[in-house]
Amino acid sequence: MTIWNLLIREILHRKMNFALAVLSVMVASGSLIGSVTLLRIHDIHTGRLLEQKQADLEQRMARLQDDTRKAMLKLGFNIVILPKDQNLGDWYSDDYASKYMPEEYVHKLADSGIVTVRHFLPSLQQKIEWPEYKRKIILVGARGEVPNLHKNPVKPMVQPVPPGTISLGYELHRSLEMKVGDTVELMGRKFTVHACHEERGNKDDITAWIYLTEAQELLDKKGKINAILALECLCTTDALPKIRQEIAGILADTQVIERGSRAIARAEARTQVEEQARVAIEKEIIAREDLRTVRERLASILTPVVVTACAVWIAILGFTNVRARREEIGILRAIGVRSRDVMVMFVSRHVLLGVLGGALGFVAGVLAAVYFGAAHEGTQIRMIDMDLSWPGLILASVGGAAALAVIAGWIPTMIAARQDPADVLRNDN
């Protein structure tokens, strides 16, 4: 016979008392673990919500950016770099520059690492008379985009005109009854019609585009261009001073004109949408943080109340157990069992019910939190998602519960250990 045997047999004899005490510890432990788990679920759900919103935002912005790029394509470039000595009055009235600059300027720009502009398009434009057809046209020499070597490659916005070909504006091909594939002669050189553009309602309708080198040869302007068309990265009007400064640092004898206000408006609208979405995300973050604070406060009030109530109940059950075993303790002490052994017996009882209650409470707390917490948040959470230190949490739950049971049962234990056997046995008769 050992103290342990006695302990187990007593528990089996007084199952209800023991079970109620275990239940009490389970509730205390479960409420604590449940609070921790619920807050973790809150954090996970918050993370998912914000991730989703961020992903939605990025998707939306990507779509908007693509729309803006397409709009920009239709609207044309919004930065024009002209020779510094170009009279802008003449440029606005003629719609092309009369001063020239080296073609290498566009490469210099592309190689510079400039961040405010991209999609560089060198061009040579001049109003001429098409001698073969006695028509006034605008001749544009273009060679396609020069890639910005320092940025990620993007889709070119303008399809180049291949050498030996010509693209015609609406009025030209309509009035001259030309179609793709026809051969035309321009200033004594033959070209194959590459594209016939649709009506645009502007000077493009009387414009002919050929390859830049061929235009330079026809206009006797070898190695020269009179404009670089470029697209802003940061599509706001606030960027223009920065762009001017950056380009001035690279091409000192040029000047920068911004055009395409509709493109800017679209770009600004896009930025506004982005800003609104970010504000919405920040508001969501604040709302979730506030909610977490409320939940934390609730847990910090409720959990101690529950734990205290459970401790009181454990103590009451302890007193009841000691009272029921008064005679048993008396005879054990009379036959020589030490006060210390009686204390060990009762402490062991409380440790056991604490460990059992703590283990059960841990399971119940986690399951309840996962089920109810996830349901409340409208999401599915797996245990593995919670990224908690489960072994540590289990140990803390079981250890803490055992400590709670021992502390709550301390006074009844002391009463049992200090019980005077003579008091019991003297009242025997």
Added chain:
Amino acid sequence: MLEFNNVSKWFNGAQGKVTALKGISFSVRPGELLAVRGPSGCGKTTLLLTAGGLLRPSDGQMCIDGRDPYALSPEMRSRLRARTIGFVFQQFHLIPYLTVRQNIMTASLAVPLKEASERTQKLISRFGLDDRADHVPARLSTGERQRTALARALLNEPKVIMADEPTGNLDEDNAQTVFRYLSQYVSDGGCVLLVTHDDRAAAHATRSLQMNRGQLVQ
């Protein structure tokens, strides 16, 4: 073996001082069964508990096996009780959720014995409890319960048995059985302090003392 020297015991209660023992002096030697008789409330149980090291005298001195238990620490006193004294009570005081065998073996909680199981079985056989060894007290007759209590008292082979009204709840046959076992124990060299108001005890006692109102009377 057991010696009382002018022992007095009083209690201070709400109604004032209550004297339970007044100048008690006697001794019990090995091979003696001393019956202390007297009416209820005369102090017999107080005397027994004092003799058993469970109630410190207010005055006087007592010795068990040459040692004053009240001069020892509580732990040493418990050990002395475990090795030297066996108790038998009127209400048996068996642990309700233990079987006969386990109840007897509770005496080994205080004095761990390698041969506890063996001794328990011998006692079970000696007291005719073989058929009841695995029964809990609720399923035993009063005689069987008292025999179980007696077996428990004897597990550690004590030098003195202290019995407080051991036959109080027993019929004639069972009472005689208990007295027979106690007499046998005395014959084997032990000594018994028996407090009782049962007149049948006198027939089995080596000596009898009469007690009244906390004092021994002739």
